């Protein structure tokens with residue numbers, strides 16, 4: 101049976117590049133040599149990401165050529181500046197449409213990832229609501245940052261959310277780090293198990309690290325304006341992009357430590 105489009109009921113019949121044609125064209129025209137992006141944590145294996153030709157086959161032709169391509173087009177003027185590392189002021193409207201683009205890319209990237217029998221992270225309801233109403237999934241945050249070289253690619257990872265002083269697993273988080281030119285964005289969404297009193301849980305913060313000062317949160321917006329670029333991430337080294345990709349993970353678990361200390365949850369069964 102053919103797969104269904106991740107955003108609607110049509111058959112997934114598209115076979116398109118993840119990165120839009122105009123970006124491929126920009127790279128060609130400017131003779132940009134794409135180097136691999138080094139990601140390594142500690143003594144772990146070094147991974148080189150090089151993903152310009154990445155294809156997607158999980159959406160339908162109609163979605164791809166209507167609203168999805170409109171999301172790309174709306175962002176094109178700002179992305180062109182970012183592809184050339186040209187400074188500009190990111191305003192509230194820009195933050196909104198970059199957020200939509202980042203969530204779109206996050207959902208699409210996730211759909212291309214082998215699941216090893218697991219359910220996809222984003223639910224069908226979240227994907228349909230995003231397509232039909234441009235609704236950003238609940239408990240999602242988006243940040244943007246800068247790179248000191250021209251790279252293109254995406255990286256996704258899950259993290260475990262533990263409550264009750266780290267003892268009980270109460271949910272899962274999903275993080276996408278997407279970079280295009282000198283621009284990088286990160287999307288994090290949290291899902292909790294049924295019965296967990298989500299309203300009482302503040303947004304989960306990653307363990308403190310060097311990445312935080314180099315990121316601008318654009319969703320939910322904390323400021324109406326921001327200067328781009330901020331201090332950039334580098335390809336390897338102490339300010340390396342790997343720290344951004346891995347900032348949510350410490351080993352396999354991220355404890356629910358917030359600014360106020362560890363959040364202890366009421367027992368959902370009592």
Ligand SMILES: [Zn+2]
Pocket residue numbers: 105106107108109110159160161162163164
């Ligand atoms: Zn579709």
